[in-house]
Structures are given as structure tokens and as C-alpha cells.
Amino acid sequence: MVAGALGGEPAAFAELATRHRARVERICQRFFSDTEQVRDLAQETFIHAYGGLKGYRAEIPFGAWLRAIAINLCYDELRRRRRRPEELVADFSAAEANWVGLINTATPEELVEAAEERREAKVLADKLLATLRPEDRLVLTLQNGEELSVSEIAGIVGWSEAKVKIRAFRARQALRRQAARLVGPRKAENE
Amino acid sequence: MMNCFETRQEFVSFWRGALDRERRRVLLAHLQGCSKCDRAFRTFALTAPMLHPKGEAVAASGDAAPQAVSRGMPQDLPQDLPIGMSMSGARRADATRAAEILRRASVCRLEPRRRVRQWRELAAGVSAVAAAALVAYFSVAAPPQSFDEVVTSSDSISETVPLPGTDFLGQRIPSIPAVSSDLAG
Numbered sequence: 001m002v003a004g005a006l007g008g009e010p011a012a013f014a015e016l017a018t019r020h021r022a023r024v025e026r027i028c029q030r031f032f033s034d035t036e037q038v039r040d041l042a043q044e045t046f047i048h049a050y051g052g053l054k055g056y057r058a059e060i061p062f063g064a065w066l067r068a069i070a071i072n073l074c075y076d077e078l079r080r081r082r083r084r085p086e087e088l089v090a091d092f093s094a095a096e097a098n099w100v101g102l103i104n105t106a107t108p109e110e111l112v113e114a115a116e117e118r119r120e121a122k123v124l125a126d127k128l129l130a131t132l133r134p135e136d137r138l139v140l141t142l143q144n145g146e147e148l149s150v151s152e153i154a155g156i157v158g159w160s161e162a163k164v165k166i167r168a169f170r171a172r173q174a175l176r177r178q179a180a181r182l183v184g185p186r187k188a189e190n191e
Numbered sequence: 192m193m194n195c196f197e198t199r200q201e202f203v204s205f206w207r208g209a210l211d212r213e214r215r216r217v218l219l220a221h222l223q224g225c226s227k228c229d230r231a232f233r234t235f236a237l238t239a240p241m242l243h244p245k246g247e248a249v250a251a252s253g254d255a256a257p258q259a260v261s262r263g264m265p266q267d268l269p270q271d272l273p274i275g276m277s278m279s280g281a282r283r284a285d286a287t288r289a290a291e292i293l294r295r296a297s298v299c300r301l302e303p304r305r306r307v308r309q310w311r312e313l314a315a316g317v318s319a320v321a322a323a324a325l326v327a328y329f330s331v332a333a334p335p336q337s338f339d340e341v342v343t344s345s346d347s348i349s350e351t352v353p354l355p356g357t358d359f360l361g362q363r364i365p366s367i368p369a370v371s372s373d374l375a376g
Contacts, residue, residue: 030242103233108222111236112206125241145242147203179234 013053017046020063024070030145031074031137033126041077045070068156071142075157078134095120096127104184128178136171143168193221198228202235206243 021042028041048069049056056065092100099120106114115121129137138157142148150168154161193201198221204210205218222229357363 033241103236108205108219108229108232108236111233112208115206115236115240122240125238128238129241141242144238175238176234179237182237183230183233 013050016062020066021046023063024066027067027070027146028074030141031078033122037077041070041073044073048073067146071138071156075134075138078137081130081134092124093120096124099124100182103182128175131178132171132174136167136174139164139167140171140175193217195221195225195228198222198225199231202232202239203243206235206239 024042024045025038028038028045032038032041045066049066052069056062095118099114099118102114103111129140132140139153142153142156143150148156150161150164153159153164157164159167198218201210201214201218205215210218222232354361
């Protein structure tokens, strides 16, 4: 199928895009909560892939190649966006404040179930991650979301492994600071 | 019984509902008894909706493309990085063609994005024309003059210079009477 796409068969490329669409959108979802944005980036990924097909080498899995393009585009988009100041994280809507309350009071099982249904959970998570520097967010997302190793991330973004580790460390530190503002000590169930 | 490290390793699986009943029970028991892990889980839950979004399992299973990407294998990664891939390679004609293919395959809806791009191009064109017009206007309307030309030109004399016997507002300045010789001593 990849060979067909390389040979200029539109049907083959369309089939590839259909098969990889979910995966590409999933990668973009980790970076952006806005559905429209995710679709736009997925679309851009396929357009760039089509334009770069001539440079594609068959020994690389097509999915990994697409993933790297999608990550590249998401990172570009992160850099274009203005970083959210840390202190603005506490600037919640009523629904988000409600979700924070739930984070502090609900049982772990209730949290998992509630997060599925609540859009504000995603919005708040996006707000938290938006306080990070784009490169920190990129590393955190690839490490925690895509579960890539340090060397894999270094290979994709073209950084040294040391830089990836430093970025991951800083991202975790920043998130911990944010969490300290939002997650209070547990309300003891036995009280 | 799980220790704290093992418990935290299971957060993602628990969040995705991928833990079996026994592991789940042990994890919940640990969270119940360990305030640090409980807090760590709540911190995890703050960002998990983005980092481990809903539908993850479905997307992952639907991902079994002919060339399934085995994650975690360094050799999976492109050696010459698409990260550095020249995006100019995606030429306009290619992009248009790709968009058409994707539209037919119903993979993506393309119209809004294309429209935005058209507006951007239009705005860039208008800006360029306006800049060129400004440059042309100033180059014609203000020919370069030497310092002497500027100084001797009658146009360059300021209107604020008062005429003799008047102040800056054009009022006549009253003449001062001569000092008498008596006062002069």
C-alpha cells in the first residue's frame, strides 16, 4: 500500500490515511483539547506526508514516519501559541472548579468514571499543561502519553538525551508546583 | 501487596481500565492506605484527560495497520528526521492533491482550513501592495534635499518666528518710556 502511494496511486494514499487517521488524531489529542484543532493538525500531517512521500524510505514503518510528522506539527503549533502564565491556572470556570473539588474528594474509581464524562477535566488538564514551556510539554507528552523512551524522544526531536531528561525533569517539577496548588491533603475516609 | 513504585506504575493502566480485578483491588487498597500515593494519583488525574485521552484503547486497537508500529523499538524511528523535513517539500500542488484525496476518502474536512489559508494569503498580498504604495509615495513626494536648500527655502521658515515689535501671539509689544534723567540720578 505504501508502495502504491509512492507510485502515485491516490487510492493507496487514501487507504493509508484512513488506516492511520485514528493514530494521528490520538497523538494530536495529547497536545490539544480543541477537537477542531486536532482535526486540522491531523489533516496537515497527511498533507505534509503526501508532499514528503518522495523522501520516505521503505525501511521505516509508515506509522512511525507519520507520528514524527504529527509530533513536529504539534510542536510547531505549541510554539506559536502564547504560554499561559502559571498564576492563571487558578483562574477557573465554575465547572472546572467543580472538577477540582471532585479531584480532592472523590474516590479514585469515581474520578476515572467522572473524567470520561466531563469536558472540563480535559480543559483543565490542557490549562495545566499550557503553563509549561513548549519543549517541556512536548517531552512530557511523549514520555507519559506516547510512552516513548528518552532515546526515542531524542531521536524524534533531534535533541541530546541529556536535554530530554532535563526537559522532562523541569516539566514534572512545574506540574508538581501546579498540583500543589490544586490537590490538597486527602480528606481521610475514616474521619 | 504493591509498594509505592509499583502502584504508581499502574496508574495509566488503572486509568484506562486495563487492570484485572485483583490488581485493581490491590491498587485501590494501597491508595486507601498511602496518602502520598493517593495524592500522586490525584495529581496524575489532573493531566490524565489530556495525556491519556478517552478512547485510547479503541484508537490503539484500530491502529493495527499492515505495517504495525511496534512501539518502544528504537529502530522504528526514522533515521533522517521528518522533524527536520523541509516542509517546503510539501508543494502547493501536492498539498492540493493530497487535500482532494483526503476529502474523497472522508478522512478530514478541509474547507475551513483552506479558507483560512486563502484569507491569510489575501491579507499578505494586501499588506505587500500597501507597503509598496507607501514607499513609492514617499520617494516621489519628498525628493532628497541638501542642507543648504532646506535652510534657504522660504517654506522652511517657521511661522512661529515673531515679527519685529510683536510677541509670539502677534500682539504688539508696548514701547517702554525712556528713563528720565532725574531717576537716573
